């Protein structure tokens with residue numbers, strides 16, 4: 001009988017390092033929250049919402065994604081959103097998750113930061129108790145807004161600093177280089193937070209260099225276009241910096257035209273610490289295992305690559321050393337037995 005790689009991936013212990021909680025809002029929950037909050041959606045069915053998820057670039061997606069987030073109003077809404085993600089992640093044998101959230105998407109609509117953070121935090125505690133799934137929250141600044149707004153957002157988070165592990169940078173990349181956020185990242189570093197940034201998704205390799213040199217990031221989100229710059233590729237390989245790559249997202253947003261040409265195999269060959277993640281699974285057609293299967297199904301990655309990718313997700317995480325050791329042992333034991 002042929003070896004069942006899909007079954008291997010399905011139960012392989014792993015970490016997820018690149019998922020936006022607002023991007024896990026499934027149309028069914030969107031409808032439920034709209035009903036609960038007395039909001040009329042511009043769609044009349046779940047199918048109509050899914051049909052609208054046809055994007056030709058990042059901005060196309062962001063326009064509809066920010067609109068969807070408007071149904072999130074109360075602490076219970078943020079809890080329900082996050083617990084639904086954790087249940088789905090646990091089913092994909094995700095043991096540890098580092099989750100982005102975009103406070104400005106909510107505070108700019110008059111939702112208090114506390115409402116957002118307390119709802120998400122309560123779901124984190126519940127996920128650890130129910131599934132043993134550990135997690136951390138990464139506060140992302142919206143890069144299409146001014147740096148001053150990011151600085152104010154960070155100050156808003158300071159009284160609740162124990163509830164986040166780091167800061168990130170997301171939203172429209174081109175025209176909003178990392179250097180625009182030098183001061184806010186310096187402030188986050190001084191607060192002892194981890195630093196990550198979306199770079200090289202649609203933006204040029206220079207944006208990845210800026211994120212490294214000016215922001216001093218600990219991890220690159222996406223980073224696909226780094227491969228266009230040989231010196232940068234060598235630098236990333238030598239530094240061992242982790243890249244959080246998102247295959248289905250790349251395909252849906254036309255960052256990669258044909259999945260057969262997805263850069264993950266090349267990244268691994270070049271010695272980059274790539275990981276596989278879902279980005280915005282409710283919008284891009286799949287959770288983390290679907291992202292692995294998108295590549296195994298095309299025979300772009302092997303069983304050994306899947307183990308490497310899972311190990312990279314743990315070593316590249318911001319989990320404690322003890323938790324990393326535990327998860328690496330779990331992956332190794334699993335791969336010996338299956």
Ligand SMILES: Nc1ncnc2[nH]cnc12
Nearest residue numbers: 020170171172198279280
């Ligand atoms: N893939 C992505 N790139 C930039 N900003 C985002 N926000 C949510 N998903 C994103």
Ligand SMILES: [Zn+2]
Nearest residue numbers: 020170198279
């Ligand atoms: Zn992302």
